Amino acid sequence: MKLAVVGGGSTYTPELIDGFARLRDTLPVEELVLIDPATERLELVGALARRIFARQDHAGLVTTTTDLDAGVAGADAVLLQLRVGGQAARLQDETWPLECGCVGQETTGAGGLAKALRTVPVVLDIAERVRRASPDAWIIDFTNPVGIVTRALLRAGHKAVGLCNVAIGLQRKFAALLDLAPADVHLDHVGLNHLTWELGVRRGGPDGEDLLPGLLAAHGEAVAADLRLPRAVLDRLGVVPSYYLRYFYSHDEVVRELGGKPSRAAEVAAMERELLALYADPALDEKPALLAKRGGAFYSEAAVDLAAALLGGGGTDVQVVNTYNNGTLPFLPDDAVVEVQARVRATGGCGPVPLPVPRLDPLFAGLVSHVTAYEDLALDAALRGGRERVFKALLAHPLVGQYDLAEGLTDRLLAHNKEHLPWA
């Protein structure tokens, strides 16, 4: 079994490597190729990856390359974890929307659109090269915005699944609070990537007892604090919103907060420098503690689980993924990409099949419909370019919605992303 990681020089990668090492029984990786154009960083990360495998007596081969086509050749699955424009572009995404009084964030709102516009063409080009080099390989997309990127991949006919660590993070947290094994906690996780609500927390599986009311009663405060939402939101809605709902439910408060302090991207960039310095230490042979603050918790577990299920390895076959709606949420088009629990099986090679979900209350469904419409226009803008398509996508976004805001944001998005958008 051969896996390739595009963007393998990321500081996240040791998290993934650690997962491959720990979970070798679930996913017996024989060869792992780290692919990245940033040679220096790639070599640092590759060497650490080898030391981690060695320390854990993992026999898998870790190689590195800057040659995408060579790297993905013969791969069974290809993980995409790239960031077009790097932290510098992210800093922009977090900053210029504030000039218009809008939240600055790299996956939600106008910043998220900028990231989508930069990312979709690059990912589609990579996917095309994967298809040529290894036609049966699964593409697992961890690159944000996962919903739009996955929709782009699926529309172009690729064997692709979108993956995010929000659901697995909540599952692990709830399991800890409930004193259960993670595998015994099933989430009724419904919505779009970064726009989800846990409608139920079930013991054992989709038909198990709903533990959510008890969980909120006993641990509502801790869960709410973690999401930075008032506890009353959880109690009154009776569900657990994703952390990203904060950008909707507390939008103006977040804008005020962000306007009252410097961008967080600077912080991440500093952390990255520090991590790379640690990785360079030849004595280091495990993922450093600092990496936990980087934000990708449980990403490796999620990736291993998903790859294993797709490739016929061990582990659970019900997982939260991003895939075609196909009637799961009846008010959305079939070809919208939703984030829900799905059954993922290697046999048949047909990819994830969503499980039925509870009816989504209009309180959530209205927002999901609205954002789906935005994603449709965002993908159109990413595929075809042009100032007017960008403007329309922004006007369609529930956090924008106003004519002059959309204008101001469009101008800024284009001004700050010129080098990444050939048509701009």
Added chain:
Amino acid sequence: MKLAVVGGGSTYTPELIDGFARLRDTLPVEELVLIDPATERLELVGALARRIFARQDHAGLVTTTTDLDAGVAGADAVLLQLRVGGQAARLQDETWPLECGCVGQETTGAGGLAKALRTVPVVLDIAERVRRASPDAWIIDFTNPVGIVTRALLRAGHKAVGLCNVAIGLQRKFAALLDLAPADVHLDHVGLNHLTWELGVRRGGPDGEDLLPGLLAAHGEAVAADLRLPRAVLDRLGVVPSYYLRYFYSHDEVVRELGGKPSRAAEVAAMERELLALYADPALDEKPALLAKRGGAFYSEAAVDLAAALLGGGGTDVQVVNTYNNGTLPFLPDDAVVEVQARVRATGGCGPVPLPVPRLDPLFAGLVSHVTAYEDLALDAALRGGRERVFKALLAHPLVGQYDLAEGLTDRLLAHNKEHLPWA
């Protein structure tokens, strides 16, 4: 043919009477009952109505009563044009949302919810009494918010159609600009009440040539000024939004404007006083010019056309109405109420049947879905009451969406509507 008008003491009524007189060939009214609890005002309006009929040699009988059950008995159609709480309540609707930085308007946003909560129970009670007194009568609802009120009536099984004068007003304006007879102008009018876009302006009928591009090129400035939207909005979207879209596309600007001047309800109240003084003049036997400023232009034409079509009179049978969606907009539930062109025929008694509509661009469809979800929760709050349902409807509204805003608005809505909401 007998018609009853609930809220017949309204200062609008002479507009309606004038229409009945002018359009007697289309709708031969034999008896017209004006029903209103406000005796004094009712008598003023009733006497003027008789003078208008007399001047125009209309043989129809005009009566007035404060007894609803007696008034609607035997009616073929009942028009609802009431305002629960009067201009005083409207003033509130326009004011307290501004305290939270939200638009204050009596049909859109939080003010519109207040009006829905006050109105739905009253209208349902009236409809129930109509059903008992005149089981076959059609109920034509002109009472705002027309979308939610019509949905309430239809769900309760009434023979009801919702009517608004936005579409007929645009039709008349476009006809004048294009130098066509109104009957030769067909609008591709799509959306929800007060949330519509003209997607096309067709010569002659649904399949006629689309005159919209030419109209915008030649008269875009005038149309935009009328809607108080930047002309660029029309040119770039390629459609004509309803005036009410201004509260979405220019929300913050409107809030600033409203905060920079006194409420318009005061102005309307003054106009009403002046109108009533005019009506009291026994020499007056036509609708006064001032009435044109009151805002109900072409309401009588729309009402006559609709009643005529429902009751088998003359006139056109394709009209813009509010009725069940039933698949017209595929992304909405069948039992949502949409505002579209429909074929209205007396035969079969089945009421309006929507014509097919062009595909609604995601730019508009996302907003329509979002507002429909809000209307669902708004109706639930109107039917069942309770602070929490009000809060949820507000949180679901695309112009609110934030937790603390929804809280602040809920508190104010309840505080300002106590006397009209028995459960509050």
Added chain:
Amino acid sequence: MKLAVVGGGSTYTPELIDGFARLRDTLPVEELVLIDPATERLELVGALARRIFARQDHAGLVTTTTDLDAGVAGADAVLLQLRVGGQAARLQDETWPLECGCVGQETTGAGGLAKALRTVPVVLDIAERVRRASPDAWIIDFTNPVGIVTRALLRAGHKAVGLCNVAIGLQRKFAALLDLAPADVHLDHVGLNHLTWELGVRRGGPDGEDLLPGLLAAHGEAVAADLRLPRAVLDRLGVVPSYYLRYFYSHDEVVRELGGKPSRAAEVAAMERELLALYADPALDEKPALLAKRGGAFYSEAAVDLAAALLGGGGTDVQVVNTYNNGTLPFLPDDAVVEVQARVRATGGCGPVPLPVPRLDPLFAGLVSHVTAYEDLALDAALRGGRERVFKALLAHPLVGQYDLAEGLTDRLLAHNKEHLPWA
């Protein structure tokens, strides 16, 4: 010694009575007249006052009257504690400014201007009648906005001093935190009424050691929490701002907060009803605990101290009062009214003489100058009336400053205060 209390039917009065009883050695009151037009309330409060005096074996006579001229005749000092328009007007002051995105508060910003406009003519009329009935009496004004009202009184040539309980409250709190007797804590209290900063906290008197740095180090958190300001504000400015500075330093946050909950005036009105119910209990012969929540803490101590010093009783002669600037703050006109420590002596009858104050940092002086200019225009509007003067006062206020805001606030101020402003 005879004292008269105008507005003696206030629910605050028992606090004052309690002070007169406890501090009889400082201020030996022989006759106390409570004057109020609200008979029922006046009798309730008067009866309770007599019971409090009786329980504490105070021989002073308590009388009540609705006749102002009779009541103040022969008085040595007259306390003004009235509220023109009552809690209903206050509710308005707290509400309509929010519609324009401005803080709604009854002494600061646009709400404070409304109160000034309502109050100044009433107070000047009372003062004139005091002058006729008892030419030598001191007028002690506790009626807000104390700065503007005192300036009006002084300009009209009255023997008047303005009094507020902010300074004494801080003195008592600091004394408790520092474990000192209140008399041993001298504040370098500088600014305008409700716009002050404690620049120093001195042991023993004006020349004592400055305990403020130590106080902030040890108790900064508690002091900041009390003022509802971030602790960092105190640490970084190195001073303790008045609670009312919150409306400046955290203006938008306060507006958001106020927009997210109902007005506090409702709460106070409820408390007043509850207090009056308690007062009606003939068994009650002390001030009830609930009164402490009403907001006038230490008002009686401050009033007793001031009256005693003015009339030659015992007690301290250095007190925080509102009086003419006369060069105390060199950048303000002499006839501005400032709130500072002053020496108050009966001899000479010349009233308070401000102590020298430390130089006020430009950080504070700029705001003080700006607000003083506003107060000048506010007083002009209160004395001469007229929409344009109201507009100019608002435009001059540092919390308004914008043309359209000033317009919108002016419209609302006038609309909500018609019955109290004969010229509006």
Added chain:
Amino acid sequence: MKLAVVGGGSTYTPELIDGFARLRDTLPVEELVLIDPATERLELVGALARRIFARQDHAGLVTTTTDLDAGVAGADAVLLQLRVGGQAARLQDETWPLECGCVGQETTGAGGLAKALRTVPVVLDIAERVRRASPDAWIIDFTNPVGIVTRALLRAGHKAVGLCNVAIGLQRKFAALLDLAPADVHLDHVGLNHLTWELGVRRGGPDGEDLLPGLLAAHGEAVAADLRLPRAVLDRLGVVPSYYLRYFYSHDEVVRELGGKPSRAAEVAAMERELLALYADPALDEKPALLAKRGGAFYSEAAVDLAAALLGGGGTDVQVVNTYNNGTLPFLPDDAVVEVQARVRATGGCGPVPLPVPRLDPLFAGLVSHVTAYEDLALDAALRGGRERVFKALLAHPLVGQYDLAEGLTDRLLAHNKEHLPWA
């Protein structure tokens, strides 16, 4: 007579040269030294300057140098017109304040502070070198923010006068509207640089008839449109505010506008590139029409007039300048720098002496006091550096005033100006 221009490579310079040529009788320049570190640009501009002089038969010598000390040696006057950080820094000044909801402008508000911090140390260093090389030379500062920079120069003991073209621009405009010669229009121009009001427009001189009421009646619309303020502002205040008052009177509207379009600095940068391309044309021997759009209209007239008066040339000796207050505005410290009409005479070498000004209404005086306090702290921050001083200056600014805004702006100011602020 020798003049030196620091920042002589500016695209503005041809405007100045043109003025020197046209007004040679007023100011007979014999030698003009253009000083600039940007060699290429300097040579372009210098060559054009020589061609302009040649075409107009001006015998003066134009030289260029990058050596400041050599260039200013022997100069009678030195004009400062530099821009530390260039258009790139200006772009920043216009942008990051918007992220906090504040106006982004290079002389007003937080952007103006950034410019002051960058500029003051550079200007003081230049002035010191001027003093050594040519101890009697006058320094004429046209570098923004002129008020703070002039205050810095005067405090350091330099022979300096601050100059701005706002007043002369209005004088020329009013003269044209009134059909008078500019010399016959005297302005009662009062305030601080970029914070002034024309209190009167007098025929002939300081004691002439006030033409302002008639001017506003006849041309109010045109004047208001030019200032981008509502006409009602002028009519109601009865004065003509500087264009820059728009950032106060319409602050939020401007922020919305700026958020709805890209920064203007980009536009200016484009214009500069275009101008330099024109300058490079060896056939060009006059100032190009495009330069008029650059914004420095009448700068050369103002500079010539001022230099002539200072050096004993011809022309008028009453001019609007920035100089010490010295009691002109009695509510400001003597060492504040005000912008008013002053008598400027060479004899005595004592520099400008302000003429008496009409009393400034509190409506304007309050704002002037507040901004003066800010300028005091801004200068302190520019001279001594440090994050805390920057924070305090921002908190003291009437357009900021809030704690968290000041924090957010401080962070951004420092982040965007690191390379220009050695202590940051």
